[in-house]
Amino acid sequence: MTLAPYVRILGRGQGRARSMTIDEATGAMEAMMAPDAAPEAIGAILMLLRMKGETAEEIAGFAAGARSSLPDWPGPAPALDWPTYAAGRSRGLPWFLLAARLVAQAGVPVLLHGWNSHQSPGANVRDALPEAGIPRAADIPDAAARLARGGIVYLPLEALSPRLMELLRLRDVLGLRSCINTTLRMLNPAGAPAAVQGVFHPPYRELQSDAAGILGLKELTVLKGGGGEFEHHPAKDIAIFGLRDGQSWTGGTGTLVDAHQRLADAPTEPGALSALWEGRLQDEFAESIVLSTAALALDTVGATDDGAAMARALWDDRSRRAA
Known part of the structure; x- marks a missing residue:
């Protein structure tokens, strides 16, 4: 999956760039978790977010996307x-x-x-x-x-x-x-x-x-x-x-x-x-x-x-x- 759409969302320029929705942020993180994800695009997304400042929806989406890559926990959950x-x-x-x-x-x-x-x-x-x-x-x-x-x-x-x-x-x-x-x-x-x-x-x-x-x-x-x-x-x-x-x-x-x-x-x-x-x-x-x-x-x-x-x-x- 290409990361270009997520780079465009964040980096279109003044008046056109915007924050990602939670679904977009989840998709971006799932794409970044792929071993073949373009490192240039990953760096662009991370630094554009740093410049803009992350929203709660973006952090929640990133966490959800990262969590989806993990195996199920093999036992009772911790408290x-x-x-x-x-x-x-x-x-x-x-x-x-x-x-x-x-x-x-x-x-x-x-x-x-x-x-x-x-x-x-x-x-x-x-x-x-x-x-x-x-x-x-x-x-x-x-x-x-x-x-x-x-x-x-x-x-x-x-x-x-x-x-x-x-x-x-x-x-x-x-x-x-x-x-x-x-x-x-x-x-x-x-x-x-x-x-x-x-x-x-x-x-x-x-x-x-x-x-x-x-x-x-x-x-x-x-x-x-x-x-x-x-x-x-x-x-x-x-x-x-x-x-x-x-x-x-x-x-x-x-x-x-x-x-x-x-x-x-x-x-x-x-x-x-x-x-x-x-x-x-x-x-x-x-x-x-x-x-x-x-x-x-x-x-x-x-x-x-x-x-x-x-x-x-x-x-x-x-x-x-x-x-």
Whole structure:
């Protein structure tokens, strides 16, 4: 299938170009997923969208088109989709991994998926997975099996979809971020009924929330978080956006501690993750990052009327539950 019609829609010139409909965006992504898609046309579409600014319909269509290329999830769907596609900006340790593990300890199966290997060693999500006690899957069937056994797994993008990985890596060629980053956050490859998403730039909160609503997601929380991940600064009351029972929703995170610290001011050695979980490290700020992030995720899935209280109870009881 040629991509020329989609390039024409976006690039006809002033007064004639327009945004794509959701059906057109779905068709464009399905065409881009083909191995013989013209790279020049792919680059043109991605950069025209960047110049114009993506609409919620375009992001929803891209996500639908990308999802249609994936195999059916071979097992029960997770309860929570947790994409992790940080853009490589400096940040501290990925404390949100412990938050995801805490949510899984509550009996809420969590699928993490992403691409983060380009980050610095201290912030590299994949290097931190063993310290956080989260397994890494080799492929989709392995991810489904590990999720069924342990309630949490990380699925690398290149194992989820090599083609989507190729499209994401076009950033190295084009020198600019494209809407593929946002599309991957919206992918929800296993069809979870709820999702949490992080953004770096605030306007994407509403964009992703609106796109998720178009896609039929019921529960979503979008947060401007550490390094663009779903990770809360516990000393800040941050505006959050999303969906509750399929309806647009906004709120605030509240604060858990009174501190004047950056997320990067918490311990930076990867071993601090396992040390905090096992109780060998006492760090109130790092603990608060984990608890406040977990509370938001628990609220998203509707696991409790008080996510903060549940997160604290799970944290205090974590050694028995992890055994």
